[in-house]
Amino acid sequence: MPKTIALVAHDQRKDALVAWARTHEAALGAHALYATGTTGGRINAETALSVTALKSGPLGGDAQIGAMIAEGRLDALVFFIDPLTAMPHDVDVKSLLRLAILYDTLLAVNEASANMLLRGGLAD
Numbered sequence: 498m499p500k501t502i503a504l505v506a507h508d509q510r511k512d513a514l515v516a517w518a519r520t521h522e523a524a525l526g527a528h529a530l531y532a533t534g535t536t537g538g539r540i541n542a543e544t545a546l547s548v549t550a551l552k553s554g555p556l557g558g559d560a561q562i563g564a565m566i567a568e569g570r571l572d573a574l575v576f577f578i579d580p581l582t583a584m585p586h587d588v589d590v591k592s593l594l595r596l597a598i599l600y601d602t603l604l605a606v607n608e609a610s611a612n613m614l615l616r617g618g619l620a621d
């Protein structure tokens with residue numbers, strides 16, 4: 498059954514997320530995909546996938562995805578976080594993660610957990 502998945506990556510992790518999305522194009526293509534603005538632009542340009550690009554993360558995109566979670570409109574979040582760089586929009590990042598935890602949303606933050614999410618988490 499198609500699910501709704503959001504794909505988000507910080508700048509230093511965008512190459513990794515695009516590569517991961519390309520590797521898993523066939524599986525991801527079965528679902529409705531959303532992304533923050535810059536991440537979504539890159540996925541649309543560099544893979545065969547079609548994602549709905551929201552606002553850029555620092556300009557409200559993280560908050561838009563958080564709202565989707567709060568409204569029950571998101572099944573899974575793949576969020577490749579940069580653990581080595583301070584973010585000006587850290588409060589938005591924390592809010593998005595907090596909502597994903599609060600609403601028990603499937604959440605992957607790196608390749609290993611994203612692989613697990615695709616393999617098992619979206620099964621039904």
Ligand SMILES: O=C(CO)COP(=O)(O)O
Nearest residue numbers: 533534535536553554555
């Ligand atoms: O900053 C982000 C997530 O916190 C990602 O936003 P962009 O995809 O617009 O770069």
